Amino acid sequence: xxxxxxxxxxxxxxxxxxxxxxxxxxxxxxxxxxxxxxxxxxxxxxxxxxxxxxxxxxxxxxxxxxxxxxxxxxxxxxxxxxxxxxxxxxxxxxxxxxxxxxxxxxxxxxxxxxxxxxxxxxxxxxxxxxxxxxxxxxxxxxxxxxxxxxxxxxxxxxxxxxxxxxxxxxxxxxxxxxxxxxxxxxxxxxxxxxxxxxxxxxxxxxxxxxxxxxxxxxxxxxxxxxxxxxxxxxxxxxxxxxxxxxxxxxxxxxxxxxxxxxxxxxxxxxxxxxxxxxxxxxxxxxxxxxxxxxxxxxxxxxxxxxxxxxxxxxxxxxxxx
Amino acid sequence: xxxxxxxxxxxxxxxxxxxxxxxxxxxxxxxxxxxxxxxxxxxxxxxxxxxxxxxxxxxxxxxxxxxxxxxxxxxxxxxxxxxxxxxxxxxxxxxxxxxxxxxxxxxxxxxxxxxxxxxxxxxxxxxxxxxxxxxxxxxxxxxxxxxxxxxxxxxxxxxxxxxxxxxxxxxxxxxxxxxxxxxxxxxxxxxxxxxxxxxxxxxxxxxxxxxxxxxxxxxxxxxxxxxxxxxxxxxxxxxxxxxxxxxxxxxxxxxxxxxxxxxxxxxxxxxxxxxxxxxxxxxxxxxxxxxxxxxxxxxxxxxxxxxxxxxxxxxxxxxxxxxxxxxxxxxxxxxxxxxxxxxxxxxxxxxxxxxxxxxxxxxxxxxxxxxxxxxxxxxxxxxxxxxxxxxxxxxxxxxxxxxxxxxxxxxxxxxxxxxxxxxxxxxxxxxxxxxxxxxxxxxxxxxxxxxxxxxxxxxxxxxxxxxxxxxxxxxxxxxxxxxxxxxxxxxxxxxxxxxxxxxxxxx
Numbered sequence: 001x002x003x004x005x006x007x008x009x010x011x012x013x014x015x016x017x018x019x020x021x022x023x024x025x026x027x028x029x030x031x032x033x034x035x036x037x038x039x040x041x042x043x044x045x046x047x048x049x050x051x052x053x054x055x056x057x058x059x060x061x062x063x064x065x066x067x068x069x070x071x072x073x074x075x076x077x078x079x080x081x082x083x084x085x086x087x088x089x090x091x092x093x094x095x096x097x098x099x100x101x102x103x104x105x106x107x108x109x110x111x112x113x114x115x116x117x118x119x120x121x122x123x124x125x126x127x128x129x130x131x132x133x134x135x136x137x138x139x140x141x142x143x144x145x146x147x148x149x150x151x152x153x154x155x156x157x158x159x160x161x162x163x164x165x166x167x168x169x170x171x172x173x174x175x176x177x178x179x180x181x182x183x184x185x186x187x188x189x190x191x192x193x194x195x196x197x198x199x200x201x202x203x204x205x206x207x208x209x210x211x212x213x214x215x216x217x218x219x220x221x222x223x224x225x226x227x228x229x230x231x232x233x234x235x236x237x238x239x240x241x242x243x244x245x246x247x248x249x250x251x252x253x254x255x256x257x258x259x260x261x262x263x264x265x266x267x268x269x270x271x272x273x274x275x276x277x278x279x280x281x282x283x284x285x286x287x288x289x290x291x292x293x294x295x296x297x298x299x300x301x302x303x304x305x306x307x308x309x310x311x312x313x314x315x316x317x318x319x320x321x
Numbered sequence: 322x323x324x325x326x327x328x329x330x331x332x333x334x335x336x337x338x339x340x341x342x343x344x345x346x347x348x349x350x351x352x353x354x355x356x357x358x359x360x361x362x363x364x365x366x367x368x369x370x371x372x373x374x375x376x377x378x379x380x381x382x383x384x385x386x387x388x389x390x391x392x393x394x395x396x397x398x399x400x401x402x403x404x405x406x407x408x409x410x411x412x413x414x415x416x417x418x419x420x421x422x423x424x425x426x427x428x429x430x431x432x433x434x435x436x437x438x439x440x441x442x443x444x445x446x447x448x449x450x451x452x453x454x455x456x457x458x459x460x461x462x463x464x465x466x467x468x469x470x471x472x473x474x475x476x477x478x479x480x481x482x483x484x485x486x487x488x489x490x491x492x493x494x495x496x497x498x499x500x501x502x503x504x505x506x507x508x509x510x511x512x513x514x515x516x517x518x519x520x521x522x523x524x525x526x527x528x529x530x531x532x533x534x535x536x537x538x539x540x541x542x543x544x545x546x547x548x549x550x551x552x553x554x555x556x557x558x559x560x561x562x563x564x565x566x567x568x569x570x571x572x573x574x575x576x577x578x579x580x581x582x583x584x585x586x587x588x589x590x591x592x593x594x595x596x597x598x599x600x601x602x603x604x605x606x607x608x609x610x611x612x613x614x615x616x617x618x619x620x621x622x623x624x625x626x627x628x629x630x631x632x633x634x635x636x637x638x639x640x641x642x643x644x645x646x647x648x649x650x651x652x653x654x655x656x657x658x659x660x661x662x663x664x665x666x667x668x669x670x671x672x673x674x675x676x677x678x679x680x681x682x683x684x685x686x687x688x689x690x691x692x693x694x695x696x697x698x699x700x701x702x703x704x705x706x707x708x709x710x711x712x713x714x715x716x717x718x719x720x721x722x723x724x725x726x727x728x729x730x731x732x733x734x735x736x737x738x739x740x741x742x743x744x745x746x747x748x749x750x751x752x753x754x755x756x757x758x759x760x761x762x763x764x765x766x767x768x769x770x771x772x773x774x775x776x777x778x779x780x781x782x783x784x785x786x787x788x789x790x791x792x793x794x795x796x797x798x799x800x801x802x803x804x805x806x807x808x809x810x811x812x813x814x815x816x817x818x819x820x821x822x823x824x825x826x827x828x
Binding site: 044087088101103104118119120121122123124125126128129132136137139140143144147148151152155197198200201204205207208209211212213215216219220223243244246247250251253254255256257258259260261262264265266267269270273274277 | 777
């Protein structure tokens, strides 16, 4: 029989390394916020003729937007990001246009220099909204976490220590969120991928999925504990993991199948969002089996205080040397 | 047992037939649900403009805010109606935002103008009147049959309906579309309008069609229509023995001159008071008046609001544009096509996996999954949910998650088979034992969906709300199909000779 539980140190070490890389990336690069976080305007422009990125940058600088960020998309269109563009100003009395909208001015100038173009999408966010999203996202994550903690504690209320199940599921959930955040910090640093409201949606969905997955494993532990199957907690949990492993892998596979289809064929607009889900579903499955369930044993056997005791004197020694 | 399963099966077949009908019929009209034509696509799938405004409530007492916001929404709806945009969606979000979705409109400046324009007060005098069409007219119609077309002339503004009850929020018949007559056919008593009506009317015996033209006078030898620009002040008041709420308005000197000319001419005739191109009241002029007038037929709240509107010449609360987005129609179409392909490929992969891995139960689960997809599409056609790109992503994701319940059940059934139980007992045990896991795990998804919906609403992000709602509906429906549908199929099959071949159940 496979011994999952005995190798728990290695899972923790692996997770710690992945999260360490993520946290380092978060500190080094930070998350690159899109206009929904920082305010500003973006437009995706499709030129009929071939346009060089350098020429486009040059023209934007001529228009007074030398800080514009210009990227070529996978489909050969250009994504232009600027500060928030000003709307048109009219005389309140006569209704005559005093200054045209900045967006129109940019479009006209680009059309003059590079020929016919289509603005595929345009989006603008004011600072009022931008300051809120971070706060609301944090509130959403905290409320979701607390809600799930309460629910699991309630669902497992017949067991001796129901709160433990809730806390372990939350730790696994935080693990998954950290992996996703770390990956996107890394991708942001390397490829300039930005995060937006859909990223937060993806992260919250990952939270839901991660817990969904953990609950199935916990549920089997609950059942096996009630049946008093297994000599001790370790064996009970190991059996429960093995019994649910087929389901865990198969469900994740079906979800990954559809996500992969969306990633490959769904178009560029939602690709980053789907990527969040792919990473989240993978780590969510891993953490249910290798983190959440194992933490129950660590807690029961008081391994963390023991670990700390083993580490602390050594650190004290180092300090002396 | 067999009988009950057969009944359930018949129920399932009826539901599937119903879903198929809903999907195939273009325009559906159901009791309780009402009329819907097709799925409503979000702007990211069909192109258009989305504007989100934030109300500035700093000068407004908190008790009045929500009333002001909904009044603002109503005025914007009216202005958008006048533009003739098909299926605009105007909704309040959070407690201080209004989101305006204009499908097909990609000219942001035009859209912004429309919303930001000030309230326009006009006065109309009557040119003609006729009994209304005996036939009902509705949204989309450009022609009205009246009893006496001869009393109108081309260029007249016409209003239809029971205009005696102006400003009623819930009585649609009182809200009159104002349209200009483009052509008159005397032989058929038919009026052709310059643009299609946006509301339905069934005037019956009581209805009228009235023709109007802006009331004008002469100032320094020039003809000038009387409008709100000559207004000096306005305030709400209670008048008469019944303390009827009114709005009193006062004119500046030019306005008083025009008003006196017009009221002098119109004694014993109605004077239409028009706000934002909508006839709100048409009192009969009793005497010549110059510097002051009253608008009647309002309740106290309406009088207060109208007075504010006339005073500031604007919406009941100042709005600031905080977010705008336009999507080109070609990009929208492209996204729709791509996500359809992704959905089909994803569904096919899941079906193939389930059949290869779980054999006969896999086939049944696949059938259940197809039924699930049909239900979901039918639901989206019936419920007024706007389908966005994020919503489609949720729909496709929910296909992957929908089989989770079946996987849980089948894994359980396999265990029971391995433990030596008979097929029927194993199937029943599989369902019973898997149920707590299915229930508990889906509740966590429901919790996240609810929070996501709140987050989207608070932030004014329609895609987030669409995603949350779609995922919620998807998971809820999947619990039904994966459990009831698959279970009925399995039970029925376990009664047939196929059940003897256990190899079909256990790879």
